[in-house]
Amino acid sequence: MYYLKTSAEFDSAHFLSGYDGKCSNLHGHRWKIEVQASETELQKTGQCRGMVIDFVDLKKAVRKIADHFDHALLYEDGTLKEKTIDSLKEENFRIIALPFRPTAECFAKYFFELLKQEGIPVKSVAVYETPENCAVYEDI
Numbered sequence: 001m002y003y004l005k006t007s008a009e010f011d012s013a014h015f016l017s018g019y020d021g022k023c024s025n026l027h028g029h030r031w032k033i034e035v036q037a038s039e040t041e042l043q044k045t046g047q048c049r050g051m052v053i054d055f056v057d058l059k060k061a062v063r064k065i066a067d068h069f070d071h072a073l074l075y076e077d078g079t080l081k082e083k084t085i086d087s088l089k090e091e092n093f094r095i096i097a098l099p100f101r102p103t104a105e106c107f108a109k110y111f112f113e114l115l116k117q118e119g120i121p122v123k124s125v126a127v128y129e130t131p132e133n134c135a136v137y138e139d140i
Contacts, residue, residue, distance in 0.1 A: 002042060002052045003123065006059050007034040008066035014102040017079035029129050031069070031104075033111055035062050036138075038123035053121060061118050065111055074102045104128070104135035112137045 013028040039052045048054050072094035088095050100106040104127040112125040124138035 002039050004037045004052050004055065004058060005034065006055065006062055007032055008059070008062045009033070010066040010070035012069050012072050012074050014074040015079075016101060016103065017076055026073075031066075031107070032126075032128035032131075032134075033062055033066055033107075034126040034128070034134075035111075035115060035120075035122060036124045036126075037121045039121050058120060061115055061120050065114060069096065072096045074098060076101045104133070105137070108135045108137035112139070 009030055009032045011028060011030050013026055015026045016023045018024070035058070037053055037058055042050050042052060073088065074096050075098065077097040077099055085095065098106075098110075100110065108125045108127040111127065112122055115122040115125070122139065124136055126134045126136045128134040
């Protein structure tokens with residue numbers, strides 16, 4: 001089995017609605033996405049002969065995700081009042097509603113699925129909230 005690994009980082013704010021603790025308050029993270037791609041065989045022909053995937057393509061796909069979420073407020077759809085959302089938009093803040101709770105675990109699976117849709121042979125995605133704490137989603 002061959003493995004490639006790359007990463008990208010982004011800064012954003014979030015909160016965990018319904019959580020009993022500090023994380024129920026709006027706060028920020030420097031998130032790190034670490035992606036591992038894998039294949040049992042290397043490509044046999046063309047420009048990418050001898051590669052799992054071109055690192056350029058892998059890095060571009062991961063960076064696209066990081067850039068999309070960078071410097072935004074990430075929140076679970078339905079957890080903010082409409083007037084709050086309207087006020088934030090009126091102030092030209094970047095806000096992104098998500099169909100899931102914005103936890104590292106949920107982001108890991110979500111990013112995994114986005115990369116699969118892009119044709120990346122992704123094996124696992126680790127999402128770090130802090131340098132010491134991460135959640136991993138992997139294809140078993």
